[in-house]
Amino acid sequence: MSAGRLAGRYALLRPLGAGGMGKVWLAKDEMLDREVAVKELTLPEGMPPKDRADSVTRAVREAQATARLRHPGIVALHDVIVEHDRPWLVMELLRGRTLADTVREFGPMPPEYAARVGADVLEALEAAHAQGLQHRDVKPGNVFLTDGGRVVLTDFGIARQEGQSTLTEQGLMIGSPGFIAPERLEGEPGGPASDLWSLGATLFVAVTGGNAYQGSVAERVRATVTQPVPVAPGPLGPLLAAMMARHPTARPALRTVVHALRQVAAGGPPPVLPAGEHATAPRRVGRRGRKPLLWAAAGLVLVVAAAATGFYLLRDDDGTPAAFTVPMDVCTLLTPQDVGGLLRTQSPPKARPDSDEVGPECGWPAAGTGVGLQVQKDSDTVDPWSMTAATAATLFQNQKRYWAKYDDIDWTWPEIGVKSSMRSKRTPLRDLPGLGEEAFAFELKGTTGRVHSAHVYYRIANLVVAVEYATLADKPTDDDVRQAALKAARATEQALRRAG
Incomplete structure (x- = not known):
C-alpha cells in the first residue's frame, strides 16, 4: 500500500521495515502532533472472506490484550484500527x-x-x-x-x-x-x-x-x-x-x-543457582496423548507412574522423588477409606475438587468436620507441576514465614458449618521431622481455647502440600485434632511416594 492516512489522523510517511506479520510505517499523529510507528498486519492472499474476518477479529483481540500492558520495557500501543480489510497497530516510535x-x-x-x-x-x-x-x-x-x-x-x-x-x-x-x-x-x-x-x-x-x-x-x-x-x-x-x-x-x-x-x-561473580535450578533437564518428555518416553540424564531417571495417577515422577538413582511434572488429580491423594477413618464415618463425603490462584485443592467436608488439601505454587509459576525443587523450597519457607507473622487468624469453612469468620489464635509453629523433605505444623484455637483445626505443610520434591483437618465437636482432644491432620498428611505423602 502506498503512503496515505488512517482513521483521518495518522499520516503514513514512509516504511521503516517489514517482517513476517507485516510492514512498519513511520507515521504522524496529526491530532496530537507527534510521530508514531504504525504496524500494518498483512494476511495471506486468497484467504476466504470469513477466515479473513476471523483473523482480523483475533488480531484486534490480541492488540487489546497487549494494550493493557504498561511497563517501560514494553512498547506502548496507542491505538488499533481496522481499515483496508486489515488491522493497523499504532505504537510509540522508538529510536x-x-x-x-x-x-x-x-x-x-x-x-x-x-x-x-x-x-x-x-x-x-x-x-x-x-x-x-x-x-x-x-x-x-x-x-x-x-x-x-x-x-x-x-x-x-x-x-x-x-x-x-x-x-x-x-x-x-x-x-x-x-x-x-x-x-x-x-x-x-x-x-x-x-x-x-x-x-x-x-x-x-x-x-x-x-x-x-x-x-x-x-x-x-x-x-x-x-x-x-x-x-x-x-x-x-x-x-x-x-x-x-x-x-x-x-x-x-x-x-x-x-x-x-x-x-x-553489577560486575559481581558468576551466579550460582540454587540446587535443582540448573540445566540437567530431560532431553525430551512424552506429550499427553503420546506414549511417554523413558530417558536418563544427569543421574535422573524418568519413571512413568501407573496410568491411573496421570502424572510423571522424576526419581534420583536412590529412588527419592525429584520432580512431579504433569498435572494430577489431587483428590486421589486420599482414598475414601482414608477419609472415612479421619472423619470417623462409614459413609465418607465425596471429594470436592477446586482450584484458585494458589493451586489445585480438594476437600471432603461433612457436618461439623472435614479434611482438605492443596498443592501449591508460587506467583512466578504457571502450575505446581512446573515448580522445581528449589522454587518449591523457597515457597515452603515463605509459607512458614507468612504463618509465623500472624497470631490472630480469621478462620472459616462454610461447607462444614462455619459460614462467618471465627476469630482464632494460632499455636506456635513446630517442625515435623520425617514428613517429606521438610514440614511444619500449627493449630488454631477458638474462643473457648480448644483446637478446632490443625494445619500441616510439607514439601516433597518440587511440590508443596498443605493439609487441614477441622472439627467443631467437643469430644476430640486437642491432640486428637493434631494427630488427625498429621495422619492425613502422611497418607497424602505415601500416595505421592507410591507413584511410579
Whole structure:
C-alpha cells in the first residue's frame, strides 16, 4: 500500500521495515502532533472472506490484550484500527536499534551489558505474564535498545492470551526457529517458561554473536528438540544453559534469573543457582496423548507412574522423588477409606475438587468436620507441576514465614458449618521431622481455647502440600485434632511416594 492516512489522523510517511506479520510505517499523529510507528498486519492472499474476518477479529483481540500492558520495557500501543480489510497497530516510535542489529554491527556484547539487557527484558515479560499474556516471539530482532538507554520488548504480534487461540494457531506463524522453546515445537501451547527459554537463546546471541543452534530452519528445529543445550563462554554461560533447559520444569524461576542477571550486570561473580535450578533437564518428555518416553540424564531417571495417577515422577538413582511434572488429580491423594477413618464415618463425603490462584485443592467436608488439601505454587509459576525443587523450597519457607507473622487468624469453612469468620489464635509453629523433605505444623484455637483445626505443610520434591483437618465437636482432644491432620498428611505423602 502506498503512503496515505488512517482513521483521518495518522499520516503514513514512509516504511521503516517489514517482517513476517507485516510492514512498519513511520507515521504522524496529526491530532496530537507527534510521530508514531504504525504496524500494518498483512494476511495471506486468497484467504476466504470469513477466515479473513476471523483473523482480523483475533488480531484486534490480541492488540487489546497487549494494550493493557504498561511497563517501560514494553512498547506502548496507542491505538488499533481496522481499515483496508486489515488491522493497523499504532505504537510509540522508538529510536535506536534492535539487539540483532547491534550484535551484527558491533559484535558480541560484554556479559555485564548483556545481563542488564536480559534482566530488563525479563522484567517486562514478568509484567506480561502477570496479565496472562505470553510473548511467544522473544528474539534479538524484537529486543530494542533505544538511544535513551531503554531496553524495550517489541512485537507482541503472536502473543497468546491464556485460554484463547491466536493468529499463530490458525497457521500463519509459529515464531522464529532457533528461538522457539522445545515444548512449543512439540505442539504444546507453552507458558512463561517458554518465553524464558527464548530469552536464553536471545542472550546467547548477545554474548557469542551467533545462534545457539545453527543451520537451515529444519536443522535448527531438529537441534532444538534433540541436541544438548550449548553452553556459552563467560560468566553467563551456565545461567543461559539453565534458562534453555530442555524441559520447562527444569528451568529456573523468572525471579531467580532476574536476580542472577542483575548480579552479573553489577560486575559481581558468576551466579550460582540454587540446587535443582540448573540445566540437567530431560532431553525430551512424552506429550499427553503420546506414549511417554523413558530417558536418563544427569543421574535422573524418568519413571512413568501407573496410568491411573496421570502424572510423571522424576526419581534420583536412590529412588527419592525429584520432580512431579504433569498435572494430577489431587483428590486421589486420599482414598475414601482414608477419609472415612479421619472423619470417623462409614459413609465418607465425596471429594470436592477446586482450584484458585494458589493451586489445585480438594476437600471432603461433612457436618461439623472435614479434611482438605492443596498443592501449591508460587506467583512466578504457571502450575505446581512446573515448580522445581528449589522454587518449591523457597515457597515452603515463605509459607512458614507468612504463618509465623500472624497470631490472630480469621478462620472459616462454610461447607462444614462455619459460614462467618471465627476469630482464632494460632499455636506456635513446630517442625515435623520425617514428613517429606521438610514440614511444619500449627493449630488454631477458638474462643473457648480448644483446637478446632490443625494445619500441616510439607514439601516433597518440587511440590508443596498443605493439609487441614477441622472439627467443631467437643469430644476430640486437642491432640486428637493434631494427630488427625498429621495422619492425613502422611497418607497424602505415601500416595505421592507410591507413584511410579
